[in-house]
Amino acid sequence: MLRGMAATSCSRCGHPLPEGARFCPNCGAPVSVSAASERKVVTVVFADLVGSTGLAASLDPERFREVMAGFHGMVSQELSALRGRAENFIGDAVLGVFGVPLAHDDDAVRAIRSGLAIVARSEALGRDLGVPGRIRVRVGVNTGAVAVGT
Template sequence: MAVSTEERRIVTVLFADMAGSTALGEELDPEEMRRLLARYYGIARECVEQHGGTVEKFIGDAVMAVFGLPSAHGDDPDRAVAAALMMRDRIREDELLNGRLAIRFGVSTGEVVASRDQSAGDFLITGDATNVAARLQQEAEPWAILASD
C-alpha cells in the first residue's frame, strides 16, 4: 500500500551517526571531510536500499532510514538490523573510511505519521519511533547497534 497524503503506519526507523565527527572535522580540511561523508552516505544508502528500506534524510553526519514505506514487510525490524550490520561491515572494510569513522546505530519500531512530499518523492515521518531510534543511537557505543523491544 503506497502512502498517500498522510497516514499512520507502523514502521522501523534506523538512525546511524558518526561518533567523534566534530574532532574529525577539525582535523581534516573541508574537502576531505566532504569526501568521507559522501562515501559514508553512499554506503548507507546502498545498505538501506538493499534491505528494502528508504533513506528518509541525511542530517549532518547522521542517516535516518525507514523500513515499512512505501510497502510494509513482516520482517522490517530484521531488515533494519541487517542493514545496520551491513553498513557497519562495509564501513569497517572501506579503505577510505576504515579507522577514521566509528558509527553508532539505533533501531526502533512503532507508529508514525507518514506523508509524502509529492514534488520530491520523499517520505516525511514523525512519531515516537523516530525519537526512540535517535535516542538509542545517542546512547550506543561506537559500532554498537541498539534496538528497542
C-alpha cells in the same frame, strides 16, 4: 516523509484532545491531521558517525566532505540492499526507514541486518577513503506507528 499525527490540543480553543478525536469535545472544531497522511508501522534506523567533529578538524573541508559523501552513500546502499531507504541526511547521520511505502512482515529484521552491515562496513570504508584512524558508527533501530504523508 514522516509527519506527526493529529494535534494534542484544539487549534481553536486549546482544549486537550482525546486520542483519535476527529472533533474537539469542547468547541466542536474539526481536528487537523497532516494532509494525505496515513498511519503506518515502520522501522527507523539511525546511523551516526562517531567522532565526526574531531575528524572534521583533522581533514581539510573538501576531504571531509568526500568522507561524509562516502559515509552517506555506504549507509544508503546498505539500507537499499534490504529494501529500506535513506529518508534524511542530518549532518554526520543518516535516518533510514523500512515499511514505507510498503510494509513487510520482516521490516524490523531487515532494518537490524542493515544496521549490522553498516557497522561492519564502516571500518573498510575508512581504509578505502584513507581516513586516519578508524571510522566507527553507532546505529539505533526502533519500530512504531507514524503518520506518513506528502
